Amino acid sequence: MKNHPVSPTAVFETLARNRGLLWELTKRDFVSRYKGSIFGLAWSLFNPLLMLAIYTFVFSVAFKARWGAVDESQVNFAIVLFSGLIVHALFAECLVRAPTLIVTNTNYVKKVVFPLEILPLMTMGSALGNFMVSLVVLMFFCILSGTPLHPAGLLLPVLLLPLLLMILGFSWFLASLGVYLRDFAQVIGMLTTVALFLAPIFYPISALPPAYQSLLILNPITLPVLQVRDALLWGEPLNWGAWAISLVVGLTVFYLGFAWFQKTRRGFADVL
Structure with missing residues (x-):
């Protein structure tokens, strides 16, 4: 039986060799979920907006949650909340689909x-398409509400790199x-x-005791x-030390x- 390469460079060689196929699969995957519906790609806007609302x-309104300022408006709260939700959506979409990737493509x-190793890359490409649509919605909201967007937001691809590497590793x-243990499809939905x-999406991390923050x-x-908000919305200095550690972890998970x-x-x- 054929032995498949496992060297750290093998995945990049596969990506370079099959980039055309990967692009077509990703495009088809992204479009197919809205194909045949009346609103088509507009659903990629409706879904995040509905969840945001x-x-x-x-x-x-119900729980009176705030990010710090007592007089914080609901619009500002929504923008901060949405910035966290789109990061989680990127993470969850890839991982929830991962256990059935091979089973549904027999x-x-x-x-x-x-x-076969490009299938997780396909789902990530499709999820990144949804992420970009949601990011445009977030920026549009910021412009309408007068919320400033900081230049450090241009670093988002760099800031998200460790997470993307980790997602790919988990997806593989x-x-x-998922081929050998079909129950993983149900377990991953619960874990996401x-x-x-258990992420500072609905509440600031400072609201928790130090032990829980760790x-x-x-x-x-x-x-x-945290870093997407710091870079895009708040203009706070970025913790590059923590980013470097997460990059090492991401690369390790990616390769394993x-x-x-x-x-x-x-x-x-x-x-x-």
């Missing part, structure tokens, strides 16, 4: 020459496990919900949420997930 009402498994790992509420840092989306996928993919056809 619901969460803003529940937390700022026709690709039967094709010996098909690069879960895509493989836990990650949503625990929240272990959540992979905590640092990206890819190596695991390549080592275990030989059994996919037998199980499916």
Whole structure:
């Protein structure tokens, strides 16, 4: 049986070799979820706006949550909330789909020459498309409300790099496990919900005791949420030391997930 390469450079070689195929798969995946609907791609705007309205009402009106200022408006609260939600949505969309990636694409498994390792890259590309749409909505809200956007927001691709690497590593790992253990599809849905509420999305991290703040840092989306807000909305100095540590962790998860996928993919056809 063929041995698939697991070297750190193998994934980049695959990406370069199959970039055209990856682009077409990503484009088809992004468009297909809205194909046939009356509003089409407009749903990618409606969904985040609806969730934004619901969460803003529940937390700022019902629970009277605030980010610090007593006279903070609901619009400002919504903008801060939304900036965290879109980071979580990027994380959750990729991980929730990962356990069923191979199971729902069995026709690709039967094709010996098909690069299965690009499927998590496809879902990430599609999720990044939704993220960009939501980011445009966020910026539009900021402009309408007079909320300043800081130049450090241009660093968002750099700030999100560790998270993206980590997502890919987890996606490869879960895509493989999902073939052998189908229950992972249900477990990951619950874990991403836990990650949503155990990150400083609905509340400032300073609202928690120091001991719990340390625990929240272990959540992979905590640092990206904080740094996206610091860079885009608040213009605060960025913690590059924490970013460097998260980059090392992201690279480690990235490689281990890819190596695991390549080592275990030989059994996919037998199980499916």
